Amino acid sequence: MADKAMTKILIFGGNGFLGGETVVELLALNTFDITVVNRGNWKNYDSNIRIRPFVKAFNID
Numbered sequence: 001m002a003d004k005a006m007t008k009i010l011i012f013g014g015n016g017f018l019g020g021e022t023v024v025e026l027l028a029l030n031t032f033d034i035t036v037v038n039r040g041n042w043k044n045y046d047s048n049i050r051i052r053p054f055v056k057a058f059n060i061d
Contacts, residue, residue, distance in 0.1 A: 009034050009035070015038050016047075017044070020051060027055075035056040036057045036058070039061045040061065
């Protein structure tokens with residue numbers, strides 16, 4: 001049986017308190033291809049370790 005394609009999700013502000021926890025929960029499901037759009041500040045909480053290596057990230061401002 002062929003593997004199912006991952007569902008793509010775009011999240012704005014996915015490295016802060018609420019968005020970051022949302023991304024962590026989605027990553028745990030291992031069924032989503034996640035892209036995060038933010039202002040490039042990965043110093044919030046531990047998002048640079050828990051989120052950034054596992055998502056596509058775009059910095060905008």
